[in-house]
Amino acid sequence: MPHHVKSKALSxxxxxxxxxxxxxxxxxxxxxxxxxxxxxxxxxxxxGRWDILRGMPPYVDDRRGPELGGPFNNHNVGxxxxxLNIKTEKGRELxxxxxxxxxxxxxxxxxGVMRSWGYDYDALKQIREDIIYVxxxxxxxxxPYEKFKTWGPIVQATxxxxxxxxxxDQPPAGWGYSYMDHTGAYFMAMAIMLAxxxxxxxxxxxxxxxxxxxxxxxxxxxxxxxxTVNGRPLRRDGFPDxxxxxxxxxxxxxxYAAKPIPGSFDEAWIAIACRNDEDWHAMRDxxxxxxxxxxxxxxxxxxxxxxxxxxxxxxxxxxxxxxRDPFQSAEIxxxxxxxxxxxxxxxxxxxxxxxxxxxxxxxxxxQAEMGRVRVDGIPAHFTKTDWSMxxxxxxxxxxxxxxxxxxxxxxxxxxxxxHEEGVI
Amino acid sequence: MTTNANPLAMMALDDLRVLxxxxxxxxxxxxxxxxxxxDVIKIEPPDGDPSRQYEPxxxxxxxxxxxxxxxxYNTSKRSIVMDLDDRSNADAFLKLAGSADIIFDTNTYDxxxxxxxxxxxxxxxxxxxxxxxxxxxxxxxxRDDEPQTDLxxxxxxxxxxxxxxxxxxxxxxxxxxxxxxxxxxxxxxMSILTALLHRDATGVGQHINVNINASVNVTxxxxxxxxxxxxLTVQRQTGRHAGVxxxxxxxxxxxxxxxxxxxxxxxxxAEFGLCYQWLEDEGLLDQLPxxxxxxxxxxxxxxxxxxxxxGDNEELLAxxxxxxxxxxxxxxxxxxxxxxxxxQNFGFQVGVIxxxxxxxxxxxxxxxxxxxxxxxxELGREVIYPGAxxxxxxxxxxxxxxxxxxxxxxxxxxxxx
Numbered sequence: 001m002p003h004h005v006k007s008k009a010l011s012x013x014x015x016x017x018x019x020x021x022x023x024x025x026x027x028x029x030x031x032x033x034x035x036x037x038x039x040x041x042x043x044x045x046x047x048g049r050w051d052i053l054r055g056m057p058p059y060v061d062d063r064r065g066p067e068l069g070g071p072f073n074n075h076n077v078g079x080x081x082x083x084l085n086i087k088t089e090k091g092r093e094l095x096x097x098x099x100x101x102x103x104x105x106x107x108x109x110x111x112g113v114m115r116s117w118g119y120d121y122d123a124l125k126q127i128r129e130d131i132i133y134v135x136x137x138x139x140x141x142x143x144p145y146e147k148f149k150t151w152g153p154i155v156q157a158t159x160x161x162x163x164x165x166x167x168x169d170q171p172p173a174g175w176g177y178s179y180m181d182h183t184g185a186y187f188m189a190m191a192i193m194l195a196x197x198x199x200x201x202x203x204x205x206x207x208x209x210x211x212x213x214x215x216x217x218x219x220x221x222x223x224x225x226x227x228t229v230n231g232r233p234l235r236r237d238g239f240p241d242x243x244x245x246x247x248x249x250x251x252x253x254x255x256y257a258a259k260p261i262p263g264s265f266d267e268a269w270i271a272i273a274c275r276n277d278e279d280w281h282a283m284r285d286x287x288x289x290x291x292x293x294x295x296x297x298x299x300x301x302x303x304x305x306x307x308x309x310x311x312x313x314x315x316x317x318x319x320x321x322x323x324r325d326p327f328q329s330a331e332i333x334x335x336x337x338x339x340x341x342x343x344x345x346x347x348x349x350x351x352x353x354x355x356x357x358x359x360x361x362x363x364x365x366x367q368a369e370m371g372r373v374r375v376d377g378i379p380a381h382f383t384k385t386d387w388s389m390x391x392x393x394x395x396x397x398x399x400x401x402x403x404x405x406x407x408x409x410x411x412x413x414x415x416x417x418x419h420e421e422g423v424i
Numbered sequence: 425m426t427t428n429a430n431p432l433a434m435m436a437l438d439d440l441r442v443l444x445x446x447x448x449x450x451x452x453x454x455x456x457x458x459x460x461x462x463d464v465i466k467i468e469p470p471d472g473d474p475s476r477q478y479e480p481x482x483x484x485x486x487x488x489x490x491x492x493x494x495x496x497y498n499t500s501k502r503s504i505v506m507d508l509d510d511r512s513n514a515d516a517f518l519k520l521a522g523s524a525d526i527i528f529d530t531n532t533y534d535x536x537x538x539x540x541x542x543x544x545x546x547x548x549x550x551x552x553x554x555x556x557x558x559x560x561x562x563x564x565x566x567r568d569d570e571p572q573t574d575l576x577x578x579x580x581x582x583x584x585x586x587x588x589x590x591x592x593x594x595x596x597x598x599x600x601x602x603x604x605x606x607x608x609x610x611x612x613x614m615s616i617l618t619a620l621l622h623r624d625a626t627g628v629g630q631h632i633n634v635n636i637n638a639s640v641n642v643t644x645x646x647x648x649x650x651x652x653x654x655x656l657t658v659q660r661q662t663g664r665h666a667g668v669x670x671x672x673x674x675x676x677x678x679x680x681x682x683x684x685x686x687x688x689x690x691x692x693x694a695e696f697g698l699c700y701q702w703l704e705d706e707g708l709l710d711q712l713p714x715x716x717x718x719x720x721x722x723x724x725x726x727x728x729x730x731x732x733x734x735g736d737n738e739e740l741l742a743x744x745x746x747x748x749x750x751x752x753x754x755x756x757x758x759x760x761x762x763x764x765x766x767x768q769n770f771g772f773q774v775g776v777i778x779x780x781x782x783x784x785x786x787x788x789x790x791x792x793x794x795x796x797x798x799x800x801x802e803l804g805r806e807v808i809y810p811g812a813x814x815x816x817x818x819x820x821x822x823x824x825x826x827x828x829x830x831x832x833x834x835x836x837x838x839x840x841x
Contacts, residue, residue, distance in 0.1 A: 009622040022645065034618050058646075058654040058668075070653035071646070140815070145788040148768040152645075153664065153674070153775065157685040158764075160780030162663065164600025165587055171675065172683060172777055173597040176586035176658070176666035177645035186610040191814040193617035194460060198436040198819040200624045206818040213783075214794055215813040220601045220780040221496035226480040227781040228808040229492055234600075235779040242600045245575065247493050248478035253575060255584060255595040265657075269596055271579035279571075339571040341580040343596050346651035346658070349582050349641055355561045359638040362652060374652040379608075379638030380615045381562075384630040385622050 005078055009385035011035035013196065016095075016102035017079065019188075020051030022178060023152070023212055024108030024136055025075040026185025027192060032078035033378055033387035039098065039403055040076065040394065044083035044424060048396050060370050066396070067369040073393040074375045077365055081394025082403045083424045086117055090423045095119075097408050099127045103199075104192055108136040111146050121207035130205040132195045136188045140211030150212070152178020159216035164223065166240045173242075183219070184212030222247045244310065250275055251306035252283075255343060256318045258326035269343035270326035272317065272333060277302055282336040292320055367392025400424055428796045428811075429822035435461025436819035440620075441523055443467060444501065445508070446530030448475045448602070449636065450558045451497035452609035453528060457616070458500035459812075459821050465520070465837055466501045467508065472830045473498075482803065488830060489802070495827045499798070499809065503828035504837050514539040519841045521546045521553070526616055528556040532568045543631075553629040554619045558612045562635035577604040581640025586647050588660035590670075596660060600780075607643050608636030675777070676752060682760035687773035690747035691729065696721030698770045699750050712753050714746035721746070784810060798826050 005011070014037045019025045032038040042048030047066050049055075053075065055066040085091040099105060105124055107114060114120060114135065121133045135141060138150025139158075153174070156162045162174035191208045199205055217224075226232045234240055245253040250273055258268045274280045280300065287295035294316055299305045306313055321329055326342035333340035342348065350356055360381075362374045370392060378387045397419075404410045404424065418424045429435075438461030444454040445467050458464040466473070475497065476488035483490075506513050517539055521527065527546075529535045534543050547553050560577060561567040575598055578584050583604060584596040612634045623629055642648065650656040650668060658666035663675030663685065674686050690699045700718040703709050721743035732740050755763050764776035783789060794811040812821035 009618050012625050013621070030614060031618075058650050058656055060653055070649050074649045074652075139788060140792055143788045143791040145768070149771070149773045150775070151687065151773060153685050154687055154773055155775075157775030157777045158783060158786070160778050160783040161600065162685065162775075163683075163777050163779045165597050166600075167594065167597060170589065170594065171677070172663055173588050173660075174663040174675070174685075174777075175599055176588065176660045176664070177647060178665075179599070179603070179643065179645075182643045182645065183607070183610065186607075186614060187813050189614050190456070190610075190617060191816065193614070193621055194436045194814075194819070195816060196621055197617070197624060198434075198816070200621070201439060202434070202818075204818055206816060208817065209815040211792070211815075214789065214792065214811070214815075217780070217783055217789065217794060218810050218813045219603065219606055221810060222478075222480060222493045223601070223780050224784055224810050225492035225496050225807070227784070229482055229805075230480060230484065232480070233779060233781045235782070240600055242598050243575070243595060245573075246479060248475075250573075253573075255575075255579065255598070257595065267592055269579070269584070271576045271584060271598075273573040273575045275571075275573060334570050337571055339573045339576045341572070341576040343579040343584045344582060345585055346582065346644075346647050347655075349580065350648065350651055353580070353637075355565055355567050355635070355637055356641065358565050358567075359562055359635050361638050361641060376642040376648055376652075377638075379562075379611050379636075379642055380632055380634040382615070382619065382630055382632050384628065385619070 005032065005035045005390070006388045007033065007035040007385045009034040009382065011037070013037065013104070014102045015039065015104045015106055016098050017041065018107035018109065020108065021053055022071070022075050022181035023184040024106065024188065026182055027136070027188035028079060028106060029075055029077055030189045030378065031192065033389055034385065038079040039102070039399070040079045040081045041084050041095070042081060042396055043085055044396065044422065045085050060373055070373070073367050073370060073373060076393035077375050077389045078391060079394060080399035080403060081397065082400050083397035085423055088423050090418060090421070094404070094408065094423070096127050098403070099124055099131060101407065102128070102131070103196065104132040104134060106134045106188070106192065108188070110149055111137050111139070111141050125205065128205070130199055130203060132192065132199060132205045132208070134188060134192050134195065134208040134210060136184065136210040136212065138212050140214065141209045152181040155180040155184065155212045155216055159213045160220050161216050164220055164234060164240045165242050167243055168238050168241050180212050180216050184210070184215055187212070187215040245273065249303065249307060251303065251310050252313050252317055254314050256314070256321040258321045258329060258342070259324055261325045265345065268326050270321050270329055271341050271343060273339040275339065279338050280306065283333060283338045286332060286336050287320060290320065292316070363389045365389050365392045368395045368398060397424060427798050427823045427825060429824040434819050435822065436816060437462040440525045441465065442526040442528070443520060443524045444528060445535045446528060446558065447473065448497065449530040449605050450528055450609060450612065451475065452606050453558065453612040453616070454501060455497050455499055456609070456613045457526070459823060461819070461824065462526070464501040465833070466498060466503045466828065467506050468503055468830060470505055470507055476830065496809070498827040500824040501828055502833035502837060503831055504834040505831035508536060509538045511540050514541055516838060517541065518546070520837070522550055523841060524550070524553060526554045526556070528558060528612060528616070530558045532559050532563070547629065547631065551629060552623055552627055554616060554623065554632065555629070556612050556616050556632040556634060558608055558634045558636065561637050563633045565635070574602040574604045577636055577640060581637045582644040582647050583640055586644055586658070586660060586666045589662045592660070604636060604640050607639040608634060611639045672748070676755045678755045678760040678763050679757055680759040683777040684755060684760045684763050685775045685777060686751050687775065689744070689751055690772070691744065693722050693724045693726065695772070696743060696747060699747055702754065702766065702770055703750055706754060706757060708753055708757065712750060714742070714749055717743045717746040718750065796823055798823050800826050802829070
């Protein structure tokens with residue numbers, strides 16, 4: 001049943017939602033956690049497999065199938081799910097009735113899919129004058145690459161995020177996941193809510209074109225201004241150098257190998273950043289007290305000296321880091337006032353870091369077939385309308401009775417007939 | 425001064441006044457608000473926001489009005505100087521807070537405590553006020569007094585574990601830009617908008633507590649859910665998704681020494697046919713003896729990828745291998761940009777690995793308006809900034825003013841009260 005979210009922040013809003021994967025689904029997941037009634041539409045003729053994450057690993061147990069995919073569940077928590085074949089005449093009629101009672105229509109298909117169904121913004125506006133239609137795709141809905149296809153890694157490659165994630169003299173390391181599917185979804189959620197606020201003020205709906213590549217391009221601002229103002233490209237000898245800090249300049253500032261933790265992985269790493277001379281002096285004192293007399297070299301006392309000797313400094317600090325596991329060294333440094341943390345594994349950050357529990361970050365939800373499973377929560381808390389997550393992703397058509405029955409007023413017989421005909 | 429804003433056009437947030445009391449952790453949130461029209465008033469200490477001292481500087485000349493870092497994150501804002509350590513400013517602050525719709529700060533303590541004020545009281549006096557605090561571990565956390573930077577938060581929260589190289593003697597990589605801070609600010613802006621829509625409906629404001637470490641934690645895709653769902657740990661790989669098990673490389677160097685991400689290589693019958701056609705178009709068929717296998721692949725009935733992954737169908741494996749060989753050969757003959765556009769025109773999801781500046785100058789993004797010119801009259805220059813992260817058709821994004829000089833609007837703002 002729909003009334004499973006406690007927050008009243010967005011409970012006055014209804015979203016008619018075609019989003020999938022993560023780049024779209026993440027946006028409406030956020031809004032659902034704050035009470036928006038998100039009605040996710042899936043095609044029964046292929047069991048919603050347009051969303052390639054349906055049925056993809058990881059799994060909670062040995063069972064497999066389209067209702068058992070971990071990522072799909074994670075990204076669709078708290079949404080309602082209906083089945084609807086929009087290529088049938090009756091399916092189109094139902095969709096239009098749904099649009100008429102919704103605030104927004106959202107999707108992240110390739111450019112042109114909604115238009116090919118006859119539902120561009122103008123058509124949706126005919127159905128509901130103040131509808132907000134937010135469309136999210138990799139390269140947006142105009143321009144030379146409008147027809148090009150993307151997923152997270154392609155968005156990151158073409159926008160500069162892959163290239164800028166590297167250490168010197170190595171190929172791009174890039175992002176080891178679809179950072180821009182998460183972040184593209186964040187920008188999509190912002191765009192939806194901006195358009196709603198605009199409607200609240202003016203009564204006008206609108207069309208919004210979200211291109212994940214453009215959102216990505218805004219995430220390298222200082223590097224881009226260094227180019228447009230100073231003519232200095234990031235593609236030059238010795239760069240990118242993502243583990244050192246250029247903006248602002250800091251040294252030492254790096255990720256160093258540390259002594260592995262027995263019984264864990266055979267590698268461990270620690271991140272250390274000295275923000276200024278004061279931080280370095282504190283770190284110097286730690287090192288000298290630990291027998292590293294080299295650290296008292298006056299040459300290192302000021303930033304300019306440390307930057308000039310950065311590689312030498314990194315190599316000596318690297319030796320010190322191998323003395324202890326990264327949690328021990330990080331604690332010693334932080335006690336002295338120096339920023340430092342272990343490069344945490346998923347287990348360490350999720351189950352062992354006190355902050356995860358404090359933040360109530362990983363709620364356990366119930367999904368109809370998977371059972372109880374933990375998901376990504378929301379990293380913010382509100383004093384009056386906080387989020388909640390209790391129900392997992394809907395199974396195919398799980399909320400047909402509520403949506404077609406209660407919202408659209410169809411009888412049980414009519415719903416059963418539509419199911420029989422393959423419309424829903 | 426010239427900007428891309430149309431002075432007659434309404435902007436989505438131009439009904440809002442925002443006070444920004446914070447450092448670089450929250451500056452991105454302020455820019456997102458300001459570029460949508462909100463009147464963001466940045467309260468700076470007498471010696472200016474610390475990021476005014478950050479590189480890079482215009483012409484590499486250090487000066488608090490020449491930091492391009494400060495410029496980027498502070499477009500469209502106004503700046504006032506107000507010393508929040510000086511109790512004589514308490515009345516002025518209260519007046520300002522009384523006129524605000526939103527306040528956000530990045531402090532681990534009540535930022536107005538030293539004025540002798542209490543943020544609870546300010547909120548009680550202005551019931552519609554939305555106050556958002558953005559801190560490393562969440563306001564009130566036992567870890568929140570720890571020293572941290574973008575790098576150490578990226579390490580703690582999971583970004584670093586995900587990124588790097590197949591060769592694990594090389595360190596994990598943070599990712600370029602300050603993405604831990606960006607992610608915290610992205611969540612702050614989403615949260616503020618959520619609270620704003622609630623306020624639109626009810627008139628009621630509230631306090632929001634945003635946690636940067638937690639924001640990073642829930643922005644790692646399979647890194648988190650592989651552990652949450654089945655207690656599996658992904659491992660970093662060069663230029664592609666970290667995996668529980670190693671996967672095939674997907675980043676190849678082209679004839680010009682630049683890289684492409686090959687995405688998902690040919691895997692459907694029609695794609696094997698297109699791959700063959702591409703080789704033919706380039707006159708490369710005779711350089712790939714395995715090309716004939718692509719024609720066999722093109723004639724296959726549909727098959728499931730599970731048949732391939734099972735690894736016991738030698739013909740299928742050979743056909744898939746031929747697809748990869750074909751991409752390698754094509755890449756060795758084409759520039760990265762040619763490979764990208766030609767592959768995409770055949771329908772393959774391939775991406776050229778641009779540097780950020782190459783992306784900004786790419787004809788697609790130029791055509792879409794991603795270069796926005798902003799005049800800086802003091803320097804006699806017009807500066808190109810990256811443009812809108814989303815294109816609203818009404819109330820849309822614009823840089824409404826160049827980043828403010830230190831205290832440029834102190835008199836103007838205080839006289840408005």
